[in-house]
Amino acid sequence: MRIVIVGGGIAAVYIANTLMERDGTSEVVIVSDEEHPPYDRIHLCKLVEDCNCVDSIELELHPKVRLELNQKIDSIDTEQKRIFSENAAYHYDKLIIATGSRPKSLFDISGIENAATFRSQKDCEQIAQGMIGKNVVIVGAGPIALELLDTLMRSDAPKSITLLVRKGYLYSASISREGLALIQGIFEADPRVRIQFNDQITDKEIQGNRISKIVTKGGEIGDPFVIFGVGIDPNIPFARGILECGRGILVDARMCTSDENIYCVGEAAQLREGGFVAGRVKECILQADVAVAHLLGDANSLFKEEVSIDGLKVGSFLFADVTATDFDPNDKENENILISHGDRIDQYIVNHDRLKRFIGINTNIDLLALKRLIETDSPIDAAYLYSNRLMSEYGKLICSCEGVHELELVDIIRENAVTSFADLKEFSKAGRTCGRCKQDVCAIISATPVDPAEAARLRAEKEAAAQAAELEKVRSRIEKYNRLHPRNQLNVENFHEALESFEMSREFNRWVSMITASMHLHPQFEEVVEEGVTQLNKIPIIWLELADCTGNSEAFIKTSHPKVDDLILKYISLDYHELLMAAAGDQSESALENILRNDSGKYLLIVEGAVPLGMDGKFLRIGPKGETGVDLLRRVAKNAAAVMAVGSCAYDGGVVAAAPNPTGAVGVAEALGRADIINLPGCPTNPINIVGTLLQYIMFDEFPKLDANNRPEWAYGFRVHDNCERRGHYDADEFVREWGDEGAKKGWCLFEMGCKGPYADLNCSLVKFNEGTSWPVQAGHGCFACGQGKIAFDSYANNRKLPEGTHEE
Numbered sequence: 054m055r056i057v058i059v060g061g062g063i064a065a066v067y068i069a070n071t072l073m074e075r076d077g078t079s080e081v082v083i084v085s086d087e088e089h090p091p092y093d094r095i096h097l098c099k100l101v102e103d104c105n106c107v108d109s110i111e112l113e114l115h116p117k118v119r120l121e122l123n124q125k126i127d128s129i130d131t132e133q134k135r136i137f138s139e140n141a142a143y144h145y146d147k148l149i150i151a152t153g154s155r156p157k158s159l160f161d162i163s164g165i166e167n168a169a170t171f172r173s174q175k176d177c178e179q180i181a182q183g184m185i186g187k188n189v190v191i192v193g194a195g196p197i198a199l200e201l202l203d204t205l206m207r208s209d210a211p212k213s214i215t216l217l218v219r220k221g222y223l224y225s226a227s228i229s230r231e232g233l234a235l236i237q238g239i240f241e242a243d244p245r246v247r248i249q250f251n252d253q254i255t256d257k258e259i260q261g262n263r264i265s266k267i268v269t270k271g272g273e274i275g276d277p278f279v280i281f282g283v284g285i286d287p288n289i290p291f292a293r294g295i296l297e298c299g300r301g302i303l304v305d306a307r308m309c310t311s312d313e314n315i316y317c318v319g320e321a322a323q324l325r326e327g328g329f330v331a332g333r334v335k336e337c338i339l340q341a342d343v344a345v346a347h348l349l350g351d352a353n354s355l356f357k358e359e360v361s362i363d364g365l366k367v368g369s370f371l372f373a374d375v376t377a378t379d380f381d382p383n384d385k386e387n388e389n390i391l392i393s394h395g396d397r398i399d400q401y402i403v404n405h406d407r408l409k410r411f412i413g414i415n416t417n418i419d420l421l422a423l424k425r426l427i428e429t430d431s432p433i434d435a436a437y438l439y440s441n442r443l444m445s446e447y448g449k450l451i452c453s454c455e456g457v458h459e460l461e462l463v464d465i466i467r468e469n470a471v472t473s474f475a476d477l478k479e480f481s482k483a484g485r486t487c488g489r490c491k492q493d494v495c496a497i498i499s500a501t502p503v504d505p506a507e508a509a510r511l512r513a514e515k516e517a518a519a520q521a522a523e524l525e526k527v528r529s530r531i532e533k534y535n536r537l538h539p540r541n542q543l544n545v546e547n548f549h550e551a552l553e554s555f556e557m558s559r560e561f562n563r564w565v566s567m568i569t570a571s572m573h574l575h576p577q578f579e580e581v582v583e584e585g586v587t588q589l590n591k592i593p594i595i596w597l598e599l600a601d602c603t604g605n606s607e608a609f610i611k612t613s614h615p616k617v618d619d620l621i622l623k624y625i626s627l628d629y630h631e632l633l634m635a636a637a638g639d640q641s642e643s644a645l646e647n648i649l650r651n652d653s654g655k656y657l658l659i660v661e662g663a664v665p666l667g668m669d670g671k672f673l674r675i676g677p678k679g680e681t682g683v684d685l686l687r688r689v690a691k692n693a694a695a696v697m698a699v700g701s702c703a704y705d706g707g708v709v710a711a712a713p714n715p716t717g718a719v720g721v722a723e724a725l726g727r728a729d730i731i732n733l734p735g736c737p738t739n740p741i742n743i744v745g746t747l748l749q750y751i752m753f754d755e756f757p758k759l760d761a762n763n764r765p766e767w768a769y770g771f772r773v774h775d776n777c778e779r780r781g782h783y784d785a786d787e788f789v790r791e792w793g794d795e796g797a798k799k800g801w802c803l804f805e806m807g808c809k810g811p812y813a814d815l816n817c818s819l820v821k822f823n824e825g826t827s828w829p830v831q832a833g834h835g836c837f838a839c840g841q842g843k844i845a846f847d848s849y850a851n852n853r854k855l856p857e858g859t860h861e862e
Contacts, residue, residue: 061122067338090114093491126291134146134314149318152289156285189205193282222250236372252269301323360378362421396415398412467501471498593628594659595693598630600672605699664723665682696727698721703732707842711843734841764840779800779830782802807837
């Protein structure tokens with residue numbers, strides 16, 4: 054599945070990393086309009102102080118995520134499932150919009166040198182260079198404006214700084230008069246700073262590309278540098294008219310838009326029910342978790358607002374805000390309880406004896422405790438608030454997203470000899486969810502003394518423990534092998550690297566190379582593994598052919614690694630197979646009965662072909678007694694050690710079950726009513742997939758890791774489209790439009806001619822057929838997704854593109 058994420062912020066990176074951790078088989082692409090790799094916008098103030106430190110706020114991105122920069126998306130084609138920038142197009146199976154918001158300005162500032170918003174790395178560069186020696190005017194009184202004001206106060210560059218506030222409060226109308234006076238006094242302690250309440254720009258003078266003067270209600274400011282922090286709008290112009298939108302893109306509680314293949318999270322999204330728009334990073338992350346969960350199949354995951362913990366990241370004072378989801382600042386029943394001491398103010402807003410909001414300035418209150426108090430909706434009184442205003446025993450809350458206090462973090466650092474933020478990742482997510490507290494976490498790491506020798510010792514212990522765990526895994530694996538195959542004993546020294554080749558979910562080409570040079574192992578292991586395989590205890594195998602064309606048997610005969618004669622004579626005991634065995638008539642029936650009687654519970658059953666159930670199974674009769682195929686299957690499968698369904702027909706009926714299916718044909722699992730059937734669909738199944746799965750079972754008495762459809766992940770964990778040699782032409786919009794045209798001659802993509810590679814999960818493009826020489830797409834014919842079962846024959850097996858919504862993921 055190809056998942057494209059539009060946006061380059063925290064939510065986009067979080068989604069991409071989470072997808073790769075939870076489902077490494079998907080292709081994940083981030084498309085961003087920024088020129089820099091994704092960075093943490095929460096710390097933009099740091100860029101104003103030092104424009105060259107963008108690397109220090111860069112977000113950690115999984116190495117397998119593809120990143121496309123300088124690509125501003127301007128349209129979506131929901132029918133073709135593509136997004137377009139000015140010079141590129143990107144196909145998606147699922148699209149996630151995480152474009153965040155764009156800043157407002159009171160007038161058009163495009164082309165104006167001394168006016169800026171504050172939202173991106175480019176904005177920071179413009180502010181840092183343009184404010185030198187100027188009368189800086191910050192328009193706005195929200196968190197962005199106040200954090201920027203605090204940053205500019207630490208710089209000698211501005212001549213003066215005016216905070217222009219349209220109303221009579223800072224941050225929030227809910228803040229108390231005492232709190233407002235305290236904050237104003239802290240800011241205006243700098244003689245360059247002036248806060249003008251109930252004031253706004255009424256006019257301006259522009260000379261060329263510069264503002265020479267601005268006029269406000271309270272006067273004039275000459276030689277200004279104007280910075281707008283007056284608010285934001287969802288950044289969704291490319292989606293309007295295509296998706297249902299309100300203020301933002303409308304989504305349900307699963308974060309799904311009006312198009313089932315498109316999700317939207319964060320500031321760009323607006324919930325249909327209630328109109329909620331996320332304004333905090335924690336809320337964006339919660340929405341991202343829901344979108345990822347639903348995308349990966351969890352339909353029960355729904356977004357729900359949580360009590361928020363927020364605040365300003367300023368150096369002049371500490372500011373904290375804890376707010377209930379149902380807080381209404383205009384409710385006349387709200388009561389303020391104020392507890393102050395010097396430069397510390399704790400403001401509690403209570404409604405009917407329930408805490409609804411807390412605003413703290415230089416507070417030492419445990420914010421998590423207040424969050425729990427709001428969540429439990431417990432009644433409180435002023436005496437309770439006063440008597441419980443002590444700091445947490447673990448110190449102040451450092452990371453509200455993860456609930457980590459200062460002393461807890463110090464203990465983690467000391468106990469594990471953490472010397473860097475990267476080292477901390479193994480033990481705590483503090484500073485990694487929204488990134489707001491990352492600098493605080495780094496400061497605590499730097500301030501916590503750690504003995505370098507102790508740190509080195511702990512690292513050595515961890516490495517030794519990891520090696521011991523790996524060695525134990527190897528020993529356990531070897532003991533199992535030796536127990537199953539007493540004639541051929543292996544040991545740790547000669548099997549350590551070979552072990553990895555048997556972990557088929559890791560890397561296919563390290564498994565199929567089973568004999569000598571074909572093993573793709575270090576040469577020193579060739580002899581021992583060849584010896585090991587050729588001395589295996591043989592397992593009897595019954596191969597039944599039901600309603601089929603013998604295509605899988607034909608492919609099996611053509612196996613070359615190992616060759617079929619080696620496979621049958623050395624590795625397995627293929628005791629019953631109508632196509633291959635020498636016996637016929639009564640002798641063949643006797644051979645089957647002998648296996649069922651003498652090897653009950655030991656033999657392996659391979660089934661090729663669909664199972665007709667119509668007319669009580671009478672569409673297929675086998676043998677001298679006219680036994681129906683379904684009865685034969687049930688009789689033989691009853692005491693089999695394991696059952697493998699080989700080919701698309703055995704998987705779910707395949708071509709035999711294609712509409713109108715008069716025979717009532719089904720797959721093996723459905724016919725037996727069992728969920729433990731190992732499925733190897735394909736038409737035919739690549740013999741490498743059959744042999745590889747067989748040898749895994751023979752060598753270790755277990756099948757490889759299976760996916761949700763009981764298919765071996767090592768063979769079916771790849772999308773044909775992602776590994777196709779024509780994929781580059783797909784991305785470049787180079788398609789064969791007609792058989793024999795120039796595109797066909799040049800080997801362009803066959804998608805427009807009906808190739809179903811984007812919907813097929815199989816390794817054909819990796820292992821190919823005919824001893825690895827070619828496969829259908831390479832030969833010029835589109836894939837029809839035979840590994841997906843009967844849908845391939847009902848819907849996919851044609852030279853036409855699929856209508857929107859007709860394919861299955």
